[in-house]
Amino acid sequence: MSDQFSASASLGKSCGVEFITSVFNNSQLPPPDYPEIAFAGRSNVGKSSLINKLVNRRGLVKVSARPGKTQSLNFFLVEDNLYLVDLPGYGFAKVPKKVKNDWHGMISSYLEKRESLRCVVVIVDLRHGVKEQDLELVTWLQMINLPILMVYTKADKLKRGQRQQNAMTLDSGFGVDRSERVIFSSKTGEGMSDLLAALDRYLDIS
Numbered sequence: 746m747s748d749q750f751s752a753s754a755s756l757g758k759s760c761g762v763e764f765i766t767s768v769f770n771n772s773q774l775p776p777p778d779y780p781e782i783a784f785a786g787r788s789n790v791g792k793s794s795l796i797n798k799l800v801n802r803r804g805l806v807k808v809s810a811r812p813g814k815t816q817s818l819n820f821f822l823v824e825d826n827l828y829l830v831d832l833p834g835y836g837f838a839k840v841p842k843k844v845k846n847d848w849h850g851m852i853s854s855y856l857e858k859r860e861s862l863r864c865v866v867v868i869v870d871l872r873h874g875v876k877e878q879d880l881e882l883v884t885w886l887q888m889i890n891l892p893i894l895m896v897y898t899k900a901d902k903l904k905r906g907q908r909q910q911n912a913m914t915l916d917s918g919f920g921v922d923r924s925e926r927v928i929f930s931s932k933t934g935e936g937m938s939d940l941l942a943a944l945d946r947y948l949d950i951s
């Protein structure tokens with residue numbers, strides 16, 4: 746197990762990555778043998794696309810225009826040293842209540858208890874304002890002292906001037922500092938070097 750995996754040395758370009766497992770309940774979690782980064786956000790915000798971009802594999806994680814594509818915790822092992830975990834999206838109205846509650850229970854218990862979890866990347870759409878469920882998640886993660894990195898994605902869909910303006914609105918809504926967030930696009934790769942530098946900071950904490 747490595748405590749000093751360098752995101753900037755391995756991610757953002759072709760790297761060794763393998764799908765390990767899909768987890769539908771916490772008894773199926775793989776042993777916490779590697780540092781771990783989880784990716785959370787509303788359905789369809791672009792979590793799976795961001796992971797694909799990070800490992801430079803277009804089709805590794807399934808992406809869909811239909812919200813609710815990812816329904817389990819999906820573990821990807823990078824360079825035999827780091828787990829990336831794609832979480833199911835929240836805020837998808839069509840999911841039956843029972844399933845929604847099960848998801849919520851499983852994910853919150855995973856986030857709360859997973860000892861190898863170094864950081865939760867919370868992904869929001871740069872075009873949108875602060876959504877209640879995102880704020881709830883961020884507030885709860887802060888309360889349980891999990892390090893958070895905000896990623897404001899789909900930047901390619903906005904004009905340059907508008908990006909900074911929207912980012913500042915989101916910063917104040919979530920109560921995060923500029924240094925705790927990254928403006929990103931999975932389509933163009935904008936913000937990749939900022940994202941890798943931020944992940945390195947979290948992975949350095951032994």
Ligand code: GTP
Nearest residue numbers: 788789790791792793794808809813814815834931
């Ligand atoms: P769920 O698994 O349903 O929760 O969705 P997700 O958050 O994993 O989103 P996914 O990566 O499947 O992307 C949803 C849609 O947004 C797809 O059509 C993607 O192509 C598109 N998308 C994701 N990121 C970007 C981006 O940075 N720019 C643009 N233009 N489209 C994006």
Ligand code: MG
Nearest residue numbers: 792793814815
């Ligand atoms: Mg997905």
